[in-house]
Amino acid sequence: MEFSDVAFRVLSDDYVKGDSGTGVVHCAPAFGEDDYRVCLANEIIKKGEGLIVPVDENGCFTERVADFSNLYVKEADKAIIEAVRLKGRPVKSGTITHSSPFCWRTNTPLIYRAVPSWFIRVEQLKEKLLENNKQTYWVPDFVKEKRFHNWLENARDWAVSRSRFWGTPLPVWVSEDGEEVLVMDSIEKLEKLSGVKVSDLHRHYIDHITIPSARGPEFGYLRRVDDVFDCWFESGSMPYAYIHYPFENVELFEKNLPGNFVAEGLDQTRGWFYTLMVLSTALFGKPAAFKNLICNGLVLADDGKKFLKLSSSYGGSRSIWG
Known part of the structure; x- marks a missing residue:
């Protein structure tokens, strides 16, 4: 049986709570972020290797799950319970009401499922990112030294597809x-x-x-x-792409980068500010996107939620390029 030498063992992690269900869950690394993280940390799977994904694009079990192949996973529950009963192995069968993700357009259940993606290996750039961040000036400075620094310290590889x-x-x-x-x-x-x-x-x-x-x-x-x-890849490329570098304006590029300053809201700490820094570090090994950064606060509505700008498909206007 595949993975029998590393899987089928009991693991412990603090994401499992005892306030709903038994406090015991199974881990399927292709079907949940915590599942993937726990299996990776315990060397059941290896980063970059293919995962077993026995569910197709229609949400049905593949032939890898021979007894239930072509069954929609949400409709297979009764058949699976019956198969367990016939083997004399059930402990308890029942129904528990709990929160579950749904598509807001169709009101149908959503299924977490790993799909192949293209990544930038940001984790290999982590030390250089932290070094480059020190070479920039932020207003207010605590956003740079706390919020942004902490985000860079925990940076993960970036799925750009x-x-x-x-x-x-x-x-x-x-x-x-x-x-x-x-x-x-x-x-x-x-x-x-x-x-x-x-x-x-x-x-x-x-x-x-x-x-x-x-x-x-x-x-x-x-x-x-x-x-x-990912459109954030494009927004992070703005300092070079808007002058069609490297195909044109090479001299203009070399004379004017990094830009004098950029300005945007606090919510761009993990958005535009981050992609600007990642791409400039990956391409040039230095903070080539901006020298100075002005980070403004957010205007909140009566319910405490932030007001959103009406702007481009990037989710926000890019304020200043000096």
Whole structure:
């Protein structure tokens, strides 16, 4: 049985509470953040390795769960309980009312399920991020020295891919067997390798473009991965992208970075401020996005919730670039 040498043992973690249920839960690392964290910490799984995900995109068990394959997971409960009963192993069967995530559009239950994603290895940059943060000036300074510093200290690898149609497509082409991966760093490169003229970079203009395998025709073609970029990746790229660097304005770029200052609300500590710092550190090894930062507070409504700006799809206007 897979994982039998490391799994099927009792672990302890403080996220399990005794105020609901038995205080004992099972861990399925592909179906919950805490499950994944606990299994990773106890070396049941390894970071970066494929997880067992026996549930398909429709929420049904796959053939890996032979007795219940093609059953929707929420409808399989009775069949699973009956299978346990027939084996003479039930302890107790009943119904407990508890909170559960639902889709607000369709009022149907949501299922946590791990999907393949593309990451930036931010954890490898952690020490450099902390060093670069010290080279910037913030008003007020406690946001830099406490809130932002603490966030950087606990930085995780950043999933930059999203399963959507509208967005900036990831410029990654992969072979059918996954052995060849090409990153397009220019339109010119894509045109040269594919032999196709490119005039628009939206998905519906480039997803059909294929690249012959460099290993020979028997290995087929490379195709673009389906994902688009997290829009925060784009906002963090603003200091370089808005002048079309590195394809143009190289001298302008070198003379004017880092910017004199940026200004935004406190809620951008873990948003725009963070992505600016991560990308400048990854690309240039220094705080190339800004010298000074002004962080304003938030206006709250009568119920204590923050007012939100009406602005772009990035979730907030980008205030000042000096």
